[in-house]
Amino acid sequence: MTESPGTYALLLRASSAETVNVGGLGKMTVEPGWYVYVGSAFGPGGHRARVERHARGDGAQHWHVDYLRAMTNLDAVWYTHDDERRECAWARCLRERVGARVPLAGFGASDCDCEAHLTAFEAPPSLRGIEAALHAGHPDHAPIMQVDASTLRERRGVR
Template identity: 40%
Template structure:
């Protein structure tokens, strides 16, 4: 695990993952899906015990058990960056909607990370062709004033 100081406070986060080549993946009970190569953003919240440190620490480990939908994709992709905002507010739905309306956005697996979403989100994982993503990320981080933790 990277040696980083993450807050133990609650918050919302985005995992930015790169899938180098197209893959067909079984996502738990959700089903089998084709994931095109590209950049994926997974929007989540860490409002329980352990807060952001506990949840993001799970993703920063070299080997972590599969607990959530994103763990299946994380096993085959490169974690490029973690973006987070300490808050008591559950923001993953608003953030997913932000990403979903951006040019070139796609959903590879409906209900991914959103199987229990009460707001009816299509998914909390949104994909982009790699060459289309840098401006979208810039707009997002400016709009939300999030903390960024690049992995490289």
């Protein structure tokens, strides 16, 4: 993972049911399972700065995902160095996967018209299936890479 910009997704795993208050959005019930949050890192430091911050899970609760991150484990990160902002396309693609549900409308989607940039699954979604669907709709989409949390953990103190 480099300082190049692009779109990313966090694969978060919740092991127990809890209720979380998500900033001004309201309460969300977190069920055991997987949550995929899509964001973009086009600011200074690109993917590395943004993902390392999410990976550590510390700091102020600034984005909606920070509230969820505090009660989940990070399993993996998907990312692309595609120059285009792909986060809304990723979010739509995830919502269309079998078994997907939107746990809280508006989550991570304050700046766009998406239903949400967070999708929940009972079973971990496959990157290969999602990448194939994205490439079908966007033939010029750059490759999507996966980095496991264990790899991030070796570099930093990630829980």
